Amino acid sequence: MKKIEAIIKPFKLDEVKEALTELGVQGMTVTEVKGFGRQKGHKEVYRGAEYVVEFVPKVKVEVVVADGLAQRAVDTIMRMAKTGTIGDGKIFVTPVSEVVRIRTGETGDGAL
Amino acid sequence: MKKIEAIIKPFKLDEVKEALTELGVQGMTVTEVKGFGRQKGHKEVYRGAEYVVEFVPKVKVEVVVADGLAQRAVDTIMRMAKTGTIGDGKIFVTPVSEVVRIRTGETGDGAL
Amino acid sequence: MKKIEAIIKPFKLDEVKEALTELGVQGMTVTEVKGFGRQKGHKEVYRGAEYVVEFVPKVKVEVVVADGLAQRAVDTIMRMAKTGTIGDGKIFVTPVSEVVRIRTGETGDGAL
């Protein structure tokens, strides 16, 4: 199984979620994160003083899928999360050695 | 070493933490996340309009353990986090190639 | 490629970020987490009753780098995040099998 971790723009979350669901992915986990990268952050002003906030709000989507589904899931995320502008984010794929569904104790692909 | 990532119901955190500590796990890291899965979300009403919020608040527990402890840790989490109802969550196990304790520079199992 | 995950003290984030940037790392992702470990938490009082809050606020920095850069990145983080007191945190290194830049579709080291 593979864990696909995608750092995307927050307002793209709904589209990504829907597309993955259509693909047959049954679950995912989402975290609010702050990203630092090519996309420059924003300026904030505080009583006339200027600060540059380099971190940009992003959303991390984590989804564990069977090996066979991984590539399609990556492609789907890429398609849905893309706006074509800097800061669209990254997808990381890592191996997962075991999965357990807590409720039932099922393991492996069946637990997804 | 293995990283065990468990997505659990928030109110189960304390029990899981205690059980892991008893098992000899010395540290863990916890993140508030939103989960999407079989467990349906909740309805919210805003000035008479109805929205369905599909994401459910979950807690992600990350704990890195020596290989020998991994299975017992997984079992422990499963036992403590289980309520038997949908949404109990998942456990993912991934390989970790290296661990460092920042304070001392120790690496490997000794750093845990 | 390797994913380096560092759990550090929040006020060390800026120094770590700058040092990594100097090293040539172009992006990273940051999450607010709560840590549990040797560092004891703090006491809170509520209408005369005392609670011990065991979780300490930490920051998780995730950075994916080419294999060649991994060791130097780990060393850099270790150097910058170190205060020498308990709770300085941990660094975990895990293998990453694939990276994609969403904007361009580039993969592998070039996507970082």
Place this chain on the structure above:
Amino acid sequence: MSSNGAVRRAWVMLAMMAVLLLAVPFWGMAQEAAPAPPAEAAAPPAAAPAPKVDTGDTAWVLTSTALVLLMTAPGLALFYGGMVRKKNALGTIMHSFIILCVVSVIWVLWGYSLAFGPDKGGWIGGLEWFGLNGVGGDPNADYAATIPHQAFMIFQMMFAVITPALITGAFAERMKFSALLLFVVLWSTLVYSPLAHWVWAATTVGMDKAGNPIQQLGWVRAMGALDFAGGTVVHISSGAAALAAALVIGRRRGFGTDSFMPHNLTLTVLGASLLWFGWFGFNAGSALAAGGGLATSAFVVTNTATATAALTWMFVEWAYRGKPTVLGAASGAVAGLVAITPASGFVGPISSIWIGIGAGVLCFYACIIKGKLGYDDALDVVGVHGVGGTWGALATGLFASKAINSAGADGLFFGNPGQLLIQIKAVLVTWIFVFVASYIILKVVDALVGLRITDEEEKMGLDLAQHHESAYN
């Protein structure tokens, strides 16, 4: 989320409330057409010089009324709302807000008439003033000779509003919303109005030879008990009802194991500060006039007792726990406000310092002891309002002085031990009556619609479970 049974019960409730709400307005609008409203009926007999509305007094009482409204919402709503967990924030705030709405309507329809209407044997007012019939722009000298009768009525309304709102702290984080509504309708009608009548009511029934009015008084008032601004009626009564509520509804899920830390103490301090601000209306407004120095004196002792109690609580906690807490200071301030309430029109500034010190110490320890007794009065209504109100009522019997208010009485420290005995009697009467009556009402409500939300709902929180909303997104 809610079973069919629950839905059905909700509908019963809904229908009930609707009937309560709608049954009466048809009645009584007639009077609004009469060119000369029958206010005379309520006015004192013609022989007495017709009381005249004073603009300054009226300005002060209207301002005070607005201030006391502010105490309930947003004051108390936020004070309580900040102390609960995030998932219960809105539901807790809603308690105060909706009680403001419910009691506002009840009071206009029958509450005021029962409490202050023509006396029936010292026990209750008649329904003669139903729908404010005869309560108009002319003063009612039995209560306040220089402001419109309606001004007195609406000032009193705000007291009737805040009292049940205070109780909600006891069953926070687990009360079913429909049960709350039903409880408030019953409690306001069957507990608050009678009690207010006993302590404050007066009806002129004739004239003596010297031309002075002969008044029939509520029976506790007739006893000579002093309660300037509601120590018994508002605070002891909410404390006693809270105790009953905590016992009947039972502890929160996770009591003793889960953390119930306040989710937002800035809201709580904001609420406490608004309570302090509004309480000037509560206490100094209870002079029902701006002139004559009594309002000012009440204002001064209110502020002084509050400040002292906040400092006292803080120092005691500092000594006891090693740190002065912000919630402690805020709680102490509220305890001081509670304690000075019955005394505020009868004591001087130095006495108010003593009252504040007593409030800080007693209420702090009351909250500590609660932890040992094991009932779950979630936001310490018993500890703060019950204990603070009791201390205040007794302290009135200690520190009252005719030098401050010649219409009052001297207390023990000014040579009149009898007053303390009367105060003790009034305190006991209030505790017993309110505790028993509240207990019964709560049991009845439990039987009718169920007091408590389900376990699943409690885990989810009031906001989502009862209102399909979340406070923060």
Place this chain on the structure above:
Amino acid sequence: MSSNGAVRRAWVMLAMMAVLLLAVPFWGMAQEAAPAPPAEAAAPPAAAPAPKVDTGDTAWVLTSTALVLLMTAPGLALFYGGMVRKKNALGTIMHSFIILCVVSVIWVLWGYSLAFGPDKGGWIGGLEWFGLNGVGGDPNADYAATIPHQAFMIFQMMFAVITPALITGAFAERMKFSALLLFVVLWSTLVYSPLAHWVWAATTVGMDKAGNPIQQLGWVRAMGALDFAGGTVVHISSGAAALAAALVIGRRRGFGTDSFMPHNLTLTVLGASLLWFGWFGFNAGSALAAGGGLATSAFVVTNTATATAALTWMFVEWAYRGKPTVLGAASGAVAGLVAITPASGFVGPISSIWIGIGAGVLCFYACIIKGKLGYDDALDVVGVHGVGGTWGALATGLFASKAINSAGADGLFFGNPGQLLIQIKAVLVTWIFVFVASYIILKVVDALVGLRITDEEEKMGLDLAQHHESAYN
């Protein structure tokens, strides 16, 4: 973030505002030196007994003025600010706050003079009172005989302030800040001041033989329309302008697909509660005197209608959606406040219950129907203020009674159907005039500086895009 063109336009704006701000003060400071200010010009002819300032009435009107200021900021600012998404919280709050500032200056300079200054044919006031020239410490008996003329002026200012602030709910989350400023300057001058003049203005132009003043009135007032505290001038007008604004500016990005859930409902309830509190100043303050019972009566019906409307909205939503919501209760309270506003000086408590019930039902369904019509009045200004204000104005024609206010009129239910017709006329006049004028002004502003932020800015949120700030860190 902003293109050069935008920067240039901002500078034009800035310059314009600066000129507006600075052009005039040079003028007019002279009068502040004159030992006897030319207030006489505005005072009623000498024959009449010089009106005298009453301390109680003045205390009440000043207090009321402060209360109405509180309604805009923080009241409305938080009520609206809590309902938007987090990224727009500050920008939304800023709308109310900055409108308070802008209109405060405009009103002193020319707004008050246009609205209440010496009447020109019933349509507009003259500029004689520019910079408060002649508006001093003596009463102006045309408006309020017992308080300083300046007290009346500043009380009215707060109404002029809140009206455009209410409109901002319609274009929340997408309005360009510079456009907002320009819109407010124009709208306040070209819509609010004339409308206020039509409905409320009076100028004594002579004396009849009996020594009574002959007054020239604003033309809607001359028609006999009743509007005690601003149902038409404030609420219908903000509702009509909001409709125009929602249509001209268009829907928010993501309308219909994204979630627009409120980011912080505790702020919203806090705001609603402060609105309730402040509204006592709005309505009871409109009596412009504390004595005489009218302020008290307005206070009582305001509270009663509000409570009833909140309960009604809650129960209707409960029936319709299965749960009573906190936002629903708060919205209902605001709807009740809106609806009772024009009626508050003319109706009794039982009538106010009916007005509240009507407000709760009508405004709830107005908000539901909006969803079907498809325009994006983000925070329901049309549904609450437009519909509530219209209902209130009509209800005044139904429930008004001379028994409550002999200076008013009887409504349909008290035997005078004619009043309802007059009210309908006033309502129509207001809707049409304000809608058309607002539409034109918005188009002009759009042409000059652009009404709307860019797509990129809308994604980012008002706070970062327009102000380089974020509400929470």
Place this chain on the structure above:
Amino acid sequence: MSSNGAVRRAWVMLAMMAVLLLAVPFWGMAQEAAPAPPAEAAAPPAAAPAPKVDTGDTAWVLTSTALVLLMTAPGLALFYGGMVRKKNALGTIMHSFIILCVVSVIWVLWGYSLAFGPDKGGWIGGLEWFGLNGVGGDPNADYAATIPHQAFMIFQMMFAVITPALITGAFAERMKFSALLLFVVLWSTLVYSPLAHWVWAATTVGMDKAGNPIQQLGWVRAMGALDFAGGTVVHISSGAAALAAALVIGRRRGFGTDSFMPHNLTLTVLGASLLWFGWFGFNAGSALAAGGGLATSAFVVTNTATATAALTWMFVEWAYRGKPTVLGAASGAVAGLVAITPASGFVGPISSIWIGIGAGVLCFYACIIKGKLGYDDALDVVGVHGVGGTWGALATGLFASKAINSAGADGLFFGNPGQLLIQIKAVLVTWIFVFVASYIILKVVDALVGLRITDEEEKMGLDLAQHHESAYN
């Protein structure tokens, strides 16, 4: 978390405070029994017509007092609390809240007597009024002839409360709580009371032949300096103390490298709005009467200057930084409120526009310049209150006009350059005295208990380190 040494010192503090608190009440309660309180001592000699309490004036002053309390808590508490980092939110709020408590007690015991009690050579009041001995329900015509003496006393209390609370902005995020308490006790007693005496005190010591009272005045007042509502006593003095505090306590950890962004600007705007609202009590209440037009005039210029200053700051920042900020508008409003304070009873509306413009420009640049000077006045007390107060005091010397207040004086622009010189003198006296005295007091406190929390505590934040609490859970 705290070393034994710290614990010991805390105990010393605790004991000290307890003694301060308890030593005196034993004393002085006696008078509360005396049927005729010795108020005569303070009353003007019998020949003069006995002053009578006016209900309207009293209503206004009590309302104003409550409004000024609201300024400190929650107003200032939230204004400051929102501007600090999350970990210091409660600790910062606590500063204002607890100062309200401490000074409330001090003022009743000795503060008022020192400030306004029987004059000793123009320098200080005697302790004759200790514990409000002789300060009762009758007016003291030296200060306010139509309200109870206690009403004047408690109105003044709120000024004594807010002044040290303002200072806390300078040492935000790093002050030790016990040190704060000690500082406040000393500063209030040794700086505020004397300064208030110099600027405002008056004692009738006899009668001239015409039967007019001969008064001994505080020496700055005797100079002829005008300060209507506290520009020197409250604002310059808090600004000067803040400068001393910023210098003595040193910069925050991470100054210049870490981000000190405000954690919750909605709280800050809420606080600023409440300050605006409450300031009507501050300035218009300082007329100490509702009638006569002075309160109204002060109300109008307060609002106008505030609005103008907010707009000015916003436009200047817009030009300087490219965006108008919400915090800028709020800060500008506060700057305007500060600047108009001393002038509010002496200038007309057009002058107030100029004062507002000056405040907006000067305070904005003062905050910018601070960044260059390198001291860490965390929340800009010097820039807003010091600079704004100084500008206001000088502007009073420019714009004051006897046409507005015949008891005042004309300023430079109305033909009297001498007044400006007097104002300059008063400003210098205040800056020098307060800066030096505060510096010494801070050094003493530092020596006794240590001013500053440890590095570890500073990283952790005031909330956990000093109070074992967190604002949000």
